Amino acid sequence: MAANGNGRVSTTNGDTGRNGLAKIQTQKSANGVCHDDSTTPVKAQTIDELHSLQKKKSAPTTPINPMQGSFAAISEDERRKQQLQSISASLASLTRETGPKVVKGDPARPTSEPARVVAHHVSPTITASDSALKFTHVLPFSCRGSPNIEMDEHTFLVNRERAVDYLNSLDKVFVNDQFLNWDPENRIKVRIVSARAYHSLFMHNMCIRPTPQELENFGTPDFTIYNAGQFPCNRYTHYMTSSTSIDLNLARREMVILGTQYAGEMKKGLFSVMHYLMPKRQILSLHSGCNMGKDGDVALFFGLSGTGKTTLSTDHNRYLIGDDEHCWSDNGVSNIEGGCYAKCIDLSREKEPDIWNAIKFGTVLENVVFDEHTREVDYSDKSVTENTRAAYPSNTFPMLKSHVLRHIRRT
Numbered sequence: 395m396a397a398n399g400n401g402r403v404s405t406t407n408g409d410t411g412r413n414g415l416a417k418i419q420t421q422k423s424a425n426g427v428c429h430d431d432s433t434t435p436v437k438a439q440t441i442d443e444l445h446s447l448q449k450k451k452s453a454p455t456t457p458i459n460p461m462q463g464s465f466a467a468i469s470e471d472e473r474r475k476q477q478l479q480s481i482s483a484s485l486a487s488l489t490r491e492t493g494p495k496v497v498k499g500d501p502a503r504p505t506s507e508p509a510r511v512v513a514h515h516v517s518p519t520i521t522a523s524d525s526a527l528k529f530t531h532v533l534p535f536s537c538r539g540s541p542n543i544e545m546d547e548h549t550f551l552v553n554r555e556r557a558v559d560y561l562n563s564l565d566k567v568f569v570n571d572q573f574l575n576w577d578p579e580n581r582i583k584v585r586i587v588s589a590r591a592y593h594s595l596f597m598h599n600m601c602i603r604p605t606p607q608e609l610e611n612f613g614t615p616d617f618t619i620y621n622a623g624q625f626p627c628n629r630y631t632h633y634m635t636s637s638t639s640i641d642l643n644l645a646r647r648e649m650v651i652l653g654t655q656y657a658g659e660m661k662k663g664l665f666s667v668m669h670y671l672m673p674k675r676q677i678l679s680l681h682s683g684c685n686m687g688k689d690g691d692v693a694l695f696f697g698l699s700g701t702g703k704t705t706l707s708t709d710h711n712r713y714l715i716g717d718d719e720h721c722w723s724d725n726g727v728s729n730i731e732g733g734c735y736a737k738c739i740d741l742s743r744e745k746e747p748d749i750w751n752a753i754k755f756g757t758v759l760e761n762v763v764f765d766e767h768t769r770e771v772d773y774s775d776k777s778v779t780e781n782t783r784a785a786y787p788s789n790t791f792p793m794l795k796s797h798v799l800r801h802i803r804r805t
Contacts, residue, residue: 589621668721
C-alpha cells in the first residue's frame, strides 16, 4: 500500500500475507475526488524560506513504465526472521557491522538540545518545528482517481531498502515502542523508527505510552514504521509520481515514509491499519471525537480534519475520552491514541482554555510563527499556513476519564 506525493495510501499486489491478512483491492474512478485535510498551500519552498516565515522579525511527476519485471517474494520464514531481529541489527548493512545508535525513552527529556539543531526551535514551554517544509498537510491535488494507488511488493521492498539504508547511514535513530487502543483486549503494539527527534516526540505524544514494565516485556511489535522522510524516494521507480512516497504493506505489517517530513503521515498511517484490523474483530473504528458527561452519557463527534472535533471533545464541563480516533466494541468506546492533535490557528486562553492550558513543555507545535527573540508563539499569524497544529499528551487534561467505557448509556 502506498501514497505517492499526496499522503494517501495504496495497496501492494502481494498474496494473502501473514496471519491470513488478505490483500486489498481498490478501484479507481474516472473522476476521483479527494477529501480531508485540504488547505491553502504553504508559501515556503526551501528550509530557509520556511524559517524566515516562522521567525517573526521584532514536484514534477514521473510517467509510470507499464512493463515491470517479475519478482519472487521472500519466504514466510525470512519475514519472521526479519521481524525478530533487533532494531540495530535490522538497520545494519554490508557497509557497517552494526546499525546506528538506538535512542529510546521519553524524547521530551532532552528538549533543550533541538535548539542547536537546524529545523527545530524551543519556545519557553513547547517545542516548535518546521514540520514538513512544503508538505505541511496532505496534498489532495496529487491524487490520481482513487486516493489508494496500487503498488507491487517489489516496489515496496525497493523503497523499504532505500529507507533502511538511509536510517543505517545515520549516527543514531529514535525508536518508539508504543500501543494503539486503550482497550487491553484489542491493543496493538507499534514500533516507530525515526531519523528525527521531532518525529519521535510527536509519536510519543500521540500514541499510548507504555509503563516501564510494559516496555520491558514489549516483545515483537505488531506493526513497524520506518520514517526516512528526510530522504526522497527514487522518482523513476515504478509507481512513483514524485519524490514522496508513503508505503503501507499490510502483509508485512510495515510502513515506509520517504520524501516528506509531515508527522501526520505516521498518525494517519496507523489509523489506516486500525481501520483494516479492527473490523476483522467485529469492532467499529471511528474518525471521531468522544467525551462523557458526569451522568455517564457518551457523545461522539464526527467530521473531517479541522472541523472542530477536538474543540467539541474538550468541553471543560465533560470528561474527555479522545479527540480524533476511537473504537466501538462490545466493551464500550475506547480511544485509539494517547494524545490530541489540535488545530491552533487563532488559539486563545479565553476561547479554548483547556487546549491552551494543555500546551506545556514537550508539546510539538507545527507550522507556527514565533518571535525570533522571545520565542513567544503568535497563534493568529497565518503567514506560513492556516494548518497550524499542536500535538500533546491527553493526560494533560484535568477532565480526563478512563479511555475504555465498559457500559455506555445510550441517549
